Amino acid sequence: MRFALAALLSHWRRKPLQLLTLVMGIALATALWSGVQAINAEARASYTRAASVLEQGALQQVVSKGGGGISIDTYGKLRRAGWNLSPVIEGTVRFGASWIKLVGIDPTTMPREGQVASITDGSDISSFFSAPGQLVVSAATARKLRNATDMRLKISENVPDDAAFVDISVADRLLDARGKINRLVVASEQRPGLDPIDQVAPETMLRENTDKPDVARLTDSFHLNLTAFGFLSFVVGLFIVYSATGLTFEQRRGTFRTLRSLGISLPALTTMLVVELAAFSLFSGIIGVILGYFIASALMPGVATTLKGLYGANVPGSLSIRPEWWVSGLAIALGGTAISSVRSLWRVWSLPILAAAQPRAWQRASAKTLAYQATAGGGLLLLSAVLAVTGSGIVIGFGVLGALLLGCALLLPGLLAISLASAERVSRTALTQWFWADTRLQLPGLSLALMALLLALSANIGVGTMVSSFRLTFLGWLDQRLAAELYVTAKDEDQATRLREWLPQHSTAVLPIWSVEGDVFGDQLQIFGVADDPTYRDHWPLIVADDNAWDEVASGKGALINEQMWRRGTAKPGQTIAMPGGWDATVVGIYSDYGNPKGQVIVGIDALVAHYPDVSKLRYGIRVPPESAPTLRQQLVSEFGLPETAIIDQISLKQQSRAVFEQTFAVTGALNVLTLAVAGFAMFSSLLTLSGIRLPQLAPVWAMGIRRRNLALYEVARTLALWLATFIAAIPVGLGLAWVLLAIVNVEAFGWRLPMTVFPLDWLWLGAVALVAAILSILVPVRRLATINPADLLRIFANER
Amino acid sequence: MSAKIMMWILAVFFVTASSGQSQTQGFAGLGSDATGFAIPQSGAALSFPADHGAHPDYRIEWWYVTANLQGEDGKQYGAQWTLFRSALAPGVAQGFADPQIWIGHAAVTTVDHQYVAERLGRGGVGQADVVAAPFAAWIDDWRLAASSGATPDQLHDLSVAATGTGFSYALKLKATGPLVLQGDRGFSVKSASGQASYYYSQPFYQVSGAINVAGSNVQVSGKAWLDREWSSQPLAENQTGWDWFSLHFDTGEKLMAFRLRDDKDGFISANWISVDGKTSPMSKEDLRLEPVRQAKVEGRDMPVAWRIQIPAKSLDVTTQPLNDRSWMRTSTPYWEGPLSFKGTATGVGYLEMTGY
């Protein structure tokens, strides 16, 4: 048995490149898969922690119906009625240069299950209570705040970055909330027989924690995206493994036959092969997991920033190896190898003992096989279309994607065969005819690699189109939305009043940015007031609008709703919506509100103040000629006495927004490149495999007077032609992919639809990258051919086959 | 009485680990002046109904009701309702800035189970407070309040209610005797070095009402005792624990007795209350308290049965608890439960033990 195993393994000593291909294939597949999983797991764990700490987990919340906050009286009333709930006053506060999310809690009543228990528990609760107050923050936040506050800082690893827990009395003071409670956290355990909350305090309502599903949905979409990429790369990696195992099994048929005729039983042989494959896949899997860790570490800062920018979920930018990665990484390596080698193993199992020892080179795909594949591909495309039309939900969206991609991949070899046949038919010279015919002959051997390439290229084009569309739209939208030159925030109402008097003399227009939170159609959302100003009339992007929409808004009768509300079917133009506080407004327009997961309503500023007199009047946009913005900024500081930090100029705001956005897709871009690299490697290994069986096909042509150098050039041209054809095929597939992402997945995940913009120049760039990969992949096999000893060709030609 | 409990609550909640903070000094050095709290003065007269209410200038205060109950089902029960007030700083303020912290403890004791609940809250927001007239003390939906206005005293007729996991009760308390001032006209000394509190009681309640344990209602009747105490001065540092008795004799007489344990022979004080409410303060020489039976409770050895002797009254009784494990599993745990006693006299009462 040992000698048999040695005989089997000796194959690898003679074919080290094949071994490398196999190991690399499994390792790359595992690496991308486990890298993406690692990012996912880490990010998920982090923002679950952040969300549960900030939002007190899955606990229900009581909020006010009118959006003005809950009064202390109401809180006392609910407590006396026996409801076990705890008040939270929260908001954003500036310490020095940093904005901190302040969460004011009452540790005496905060439910144990509210996660903050661990923060406020313990011995130094007195510090938490006593003046001047204590901020419980993460280590990173503590470093930022060290010299920015005289409050004590306590470091807790449970607090997400840029957030701070304080006693509610401190939050009340710092946020100038005057006892207005943002929400009441409801303990999960309540005494039976309580009067319903809306009966005890009709001005409030019980709300399931809607923030959480929203965040979950957003982040789910991001992770689904990543997972899709991870899976794609994995499949591409499996192609490599499939072709590598297929080849090694074919080449060892002679050995198998010899071993069997020497009395090694079929089960024993199969067992040896399974053990061999398992050992290889475990070894490669370990390499893959380690590789994946490095990929994840490299991408993690980007992911952390992305999540923070997109969803406000804070994720540490560092990574710790988790045991589940090892398990899942190795499992996927084993599973992948099993899937891609089961066919080869089956062939060994069913091999008659006296079968020809000659390797059959490569299974020739008959027209029937191609037709069968194409039919399956067509079926998948049909399924994709049906899903796109009838289904809804983000999972269906990705189903559409998957069916589209796989369908196209399956169609590809058939389409290529048809186009090559046509090229052959119209060829004038014998050589071109041979060229196309011979290219067609290579299709079966290359089709897996070409399919992988198609997937990688179209994913690249699709995601690239999506990103570029997003960027274009988003930046345009920023320009429109951030039309004012300066934005200022007053520290309190007194200062705000003075600002309102001072500013009009120094600027073209002062645009209040005031909002309240309230319940519209059962959703807690923001209601903004806008001044009647050309800034809005000229710049605000309205998707759908009545002719006199802005007049209606100014008059107080009309309201604008964001695209999200519209697409969700919450409201539509012409509809009257019941506003919190008991008044009505008619929807007169829809505006795009990218990046906002929630609904939003805009009404006239007068209406806002009239219906919600308590609205906080602290923020303003200021219009001045752009050249005088710096002067005004200076005046605001020196003459008016506003701190530098309370002023944001448009440019820096846009830069911040832009930076957040650019980071968002940096990760996607990196994964794109990696996927392409894996596809390139698949191509390389296939070509390498083919080059071994190419010589007999080329020898007669050489014998009939075509030089080796020309043959090599034809080989290059052949590969490039296939790459080109695949690339051209990838463009419509990629655009389809982008369309699905923008029009289906994005709408399902984010609630808004992006106009699709096509960037052919990006394709050229991608095409160039793909070309380099193609040339690299063919380089080794062709060099071999160009420098082959004529005697070898002669030997192949004359007898040895 | 429960000054020690209060100190623990304070200690655990607000003091222990804030090393180097002023409160630690206050605990160790009795520096109450430094933090601005008022201090009980000997000879100051109590005034009602005002003193039924809260005294926010003092650091700690409580309203404490214990009831020995007989159920229609023939079983014995005990019930406890307590509201503690603890000030982070003297005085009151509106809203969340109020420095008063409130803590409620409620319990029902049966022969084999101690039902316990605890509530915390902050002042200034209406969640918990005490007003003198018409008298009402509450935290959340737990309430101790005057039943009707036209009584000789705000505390004469009370209703008391609380709920917790597995239990609830609603009881009517009717006084059959006058308020009793403890110590020297309400000035109760707590240590040899002179720490003291204001302390008065209403030990003469007849009780009727209902309790609910484990889902079943039981009509009950019996006797109850209310204690009121406030102070700013923590106890001496060497005092480690506390055994406190309130006894209802079948004759109608009452006895309040406590022993503060320390590293020496402790500090004992008592008050014999006649049927008409007349008091006879007693000290170490007049009274002997000695444990006669230990029981394992929550991993500790607790003296659950006691022998109480007052030679001048020819009194020699032994107390037995209704439930050896009358353990209050609150953030500051202690032992508190109903008892009955036999010997030269019989009756019921309550025992509180801390610091074990």
Add this chain to the structure above:
Amino acid sequence: MTLSMTAVRKSYTTAEGVIEILNGIDLDVGASESVALTGESGSGKSTLLHLAGGLDHADGGSVIMQGQDLAKFGERERADYRRTQVGLVFQQFNLIPSLNVAANISFHAKLAGRYDAAWELDLTERLGLAPYLSRFPEQLSGGQQQRVAIARTLAARPPLILADEPTGNLDEATGDAVLELMLSLAKNAGSALLLVTHSMRLAHRLDRKVILRGGRIVE
């Protein structure tokens, strides 16, 4: 004179040392002449054919074809020579697997620039290949493949046809018929024919017979 070989030597280096295959060959083949090359296995017949076909270099002596010295050829001239001056029919049929029969037959003729549709039609009919023109090599039997290889070479009408046991895979009767056909078609095309065979019976049908032994021509 079409092909003129003078004092041609060829040796191979193997693990056992240098083996002399051809040891001073002098051979002339005239235009349209058919010459049979016979000898025992390992006598150097195939090597001689490879040298004449420009597939391999001679170590010494000269191979002159149509007045050109093959020894002076670089790889490019060699390829040109193979494309335009010679036609090869080997035991292994060396058909191009990706092309069908028709394309295989016309492949060499087109490469050589001598494609003639009428001639090709005539050829395929006479070789009985007309029904198979759209088939692929793998769909043909051995004999059919051999006839396709012969047709391909004849279609190109090269000045010199080099054939190595072209009928070795056919039964005797078919082999004879195919050989007759080949001889007459080569004459029609004006091609010289150098044919390796160890069948004396076949050798007699050609214009001349040359026997190779120990790397020399003995007869």
